[in-house]
Amino acid sequence: MVESYLKDNNLLAFNSPFELGLRALAILIEVYPKNIDVRRLLIYDYLILHTSDVDGGPPSLHPSTPHRSNGILIRRKVLQEGLNLMYSKSLLDTVYDNTGISYKASKLTEPFLxxxxxxxxxxxxxxxxxxxMNFEYFSDLELGKFIDSHLIEWGEDYGYEFLLEEGEE
Structure with a gap:
């Protein structure tokens, strides 16, 4: 109830659309000139916060709390809101092609950051x-398998079905 009130009144700061949009910009500028889709952005968002979850990774920015991988499960909608916010300010570009919808840094991304x-x-x-540097050459399937094989050790026992859009299988 409290979280609902905070969200309805735009009072959430942690993992808000702005925060996820800002993290997406940091990812997009790093992979530029490539574009990436929401699934890969969700995974990269988790990984940039919890780099020490990966063997040989640098220190994580967020603590290794139990069930931290739940964040991947609940962030898709908020990330989409963040992407829409950043797009509305011309801070990223949306790419429509035969593979679907993906996102790319715009000419304003770097100056903004x-x-x-x-x-x-x-x-x-x-x-x-x-x-x-460590995941750009993983195919979407390989990246999904990597995440799926580590979710339990990262504090969750769900598969990566959360990456699918509603009705997608």
């Missing part, structure tokens, strides 16, 4: 670079 003077954002961008 450079406006922030924040250790957290600097580390977020470093982690985005590490994620790109």
């Amino acid at each position: 450079d406006l922030f003077k924040s250790i957290y954002l600097d580390k977020l961008r470093e982690n985005a670079r590490w994620v790109r």
Whole structure:
């Protein structure tokens, strides 16, 4: 009830559409000029926060709390809202092609991110670079299998069905 009130009155700061949109921008600028879809953004978003969950990864930005992988399960809608927000400000481009809908950094992404003077954002961008370097050559299927095989150790026992849109199988 409290979370519903906070969300309905736009009072949530942690994992808000703005925060997820900002993290998406950090990912998109790192993978530029490539574009990526929501599924990969969801996975990369988790990985840039919890890099130490991956063997050899740098220190995580967020603590390794129990059930932290639940975040992947519940973020799709909020991430989409964040992407829409960033798109409405021309901070990212939407790409429509034969593979579906994906997102790409715009000419304003880098200048916008450079406006922030924040250790957290600097580390977020470093982690985005590490994620790109370690996962960019994974196919969508390989990345999904990697995540699925690690969710239990990361604090959850769900598969990666959460990555599917409603009605998709």
